[in-house]
Amino acid sequence: MFNKYVVILFLFCFSTISHAGVSLSHYRIEFEPNQRLQHLYLFNPSEEAQTYRISFVDMEMKPDGRLEQSDGVKNSAKKYVRISPRQIKIAPNGNQTIKLLARNSHRLDVGELRSHLLLTEVPKETANNINQALENSLGDDEVSVGLQMTTSLSIPVFVRKVPSTNTQVALDSYSFVKKDNQLSLNMQFSRYGNTSVYSDIDVYAGNDIEPIAMLRSMGFYYPLPQRMVNLNLDNWDGHSPLKLVVKRHGTEQVFVSEGLNLVSALAAIH
Known part of the structure; x- marks a missing residue:
């Protein structure tokens, strides 16, 4: 057999x-x-x-x-x-x-x-x-x-059924986290509107024109109400002020423009 x-x-x-x-x-x-x-x-x-x-x-x-x-x-x-x-x-x-x-x-x-x-x-x-x-x-x-x-x-x-341009994104909270000698920025966003939305996220240090961290085309799908995002901040010099800017993907429409708490970032490092 x-x-x-x-x-x-x-x-x-x-x-x-x-x-x-x-x-x-x-x-x-x-x-x-x-x-x-x-x-x-x-x-x-x-x-x-x-x-x-x-x-x-x-x-x-x-x-x-x-x-x-x-x-x-x-x-x-x-x-x-x-x-x-x-x-x-x-x-x-x-x-x-x-x-x-x-x-x-x-x-x-x-x-x-x-x-x-x-x-x-x-x-x-x-x-x-x-x-x-x-x-x-x-x-x-x-x-x-x-x-x-x-x-x-x-x-x-x-x-x-409704235009996606009606949907907005807002920053709820953020925190700095250090793990394995790497500093990262944790963010929680909320979505307001009846459609999905895509965003571009940039973190700037001091007067730099180029971001030290970025995320392009972040998807935030309806009907999810909150979305968590983590960005690595390895390129930060450890002392320059940090600024978060979130825009509608591919446009200059600003959802969030906010200076980040430097004390919190320094505390996370040490």
């Missing part, structure tokens, strides 16, 4: 914007009020064709910014956005387009819906051939393990 076993392991790697197989034109899709059609462009810079299945998944943002897949999201956009096609094959050095159509957004009873567009790579035929070769080469009572890497990319898709 022959006991041959082939175990194929699927490894999923999540990322945004680009990886070795494909590059995306956007890292998020936003349907503002009265917008119905959006396009996502994909480019394959490799020398091999890439195939992806396209679907939606719901994710919940935690206060520290982590995203966790969830089936209980109340403001899911799945039923309100149609995507076409559902599977694409991108030729080497070629490109493809995904169309997204928002439907019945005027009927929303909340300010914003959100789901995440998931692109899952379809395993290549060569991987299947390798696994078949492993199976054929097995002796009696041998077990083979085949490794098959599957990459997935996800980006948020927002459907809004």
Whole structure:
């Protein structure tokens, strides 16, 4: 009796914007009020064709910014956005387009819906051939393990009934923390409004024009009320006054402009 076993392991790697197989034109899709059609462009810079299945998944943002897949999201956009096609094959050095159509957004009873567009790579035929070769080469009572890497990319898709420009961000509190000889700034922000919002955070020292610490495009997803952020302050000289500036991402609209308590920072160091 022959006991041959082939175990194929699927490894999923999540990322945004680009990886070795494909590059995306956007890292998020936003349907503002009265917008119905959006396009996502994909480019394959490799020398091999890439195939992806396209679907939606719901994710919940935690206060520290982590995203966790969830089936209980109340403001899911799945039923309100149609995507076409559902599977694409991108030729080497070629490109493809995904169309997204928002439907019945005027009927929303909340300010914003959100789901995440998931692109899952379809395993290549060569991987299947390798696994078949492993199976054929097995002796009696041998077990083979085949490794098959599957990459997935996800980006948020927002459907809004009210403009995102109405949503504001405010600083609730902050503290300085020293851990493993590294000083960092912990901040808690609140979101005011019925949509998600993206912010740019800068920390300046003294009269420096360039920030000593920064965070670009901080996502703060509706309906999460508070969001925690930590920035490393290794580049601070230990005595210059510190200033925190938070702006709406990509604009000069200021949410927060506040000098930080130098005494608290020095106390954290010592």
